[in-house]
Amino acid sequence: MKQGSFLMQLHHLLSGFLDPSLAAHFQVAAVRDGKLVLIAPSASWATRLRMHTPSLLESLHGAGFTELESIQVRVAPLAKPPVEKRRKRELTAAAKQALDAMSRLDSDPDKKP
Numbered sequence: 001m002k003q004g005s006f007l008m009q010l011h012h013l014l015s016g017f018l019d020p021s022l023a024a025h026f027q028v029a030a031v032r033d034g035k036l037v038l039i040a041p042s043a044s045w046a047t048r049l050r051m052h053t054p055s056l057l058e059s060l061h062g063a064g065f066t067e068l069e070s071i072q073v074r075v076a077p078l079a080k081p082p083v084e085k086r087r088k089r090e091l092t093a094a095a096k097q098a099l100d101a102m103s104r105l106d107s108d109p110d111k112k113p
Helices: 002-017 043-051 051-061 093-108
Strands: 029-032 035-040 072-076
Touching: 002 029, 002 051, 035 043, 043 051, 043 072, 051 072
Parallel strands: 035 072
Antiparallel strands: 029 035
């Protein structure tokens, strides 16, 4: 839990240093032996991210993350946040009747409100 929170903190910090279009195409994967590992969904996004690694590392050092010595960018699918399943509920008889009445009102162009 602590590691996940740390990675999320790094992700938000790095996102603030990057252009929003690029910030939407990477995730922080891990921190190992002073190396920050980032993932991008394609080689083109990874290349764009790699061009920013020197300035990102400098910004991280300025923010107090001096234990980070390098940044490695890898290509891998980004993890998607879990989607909450919505339960289907049946309309009540009163709701069905109200929707039916509303649809009849909208379909008659000669009627004035």
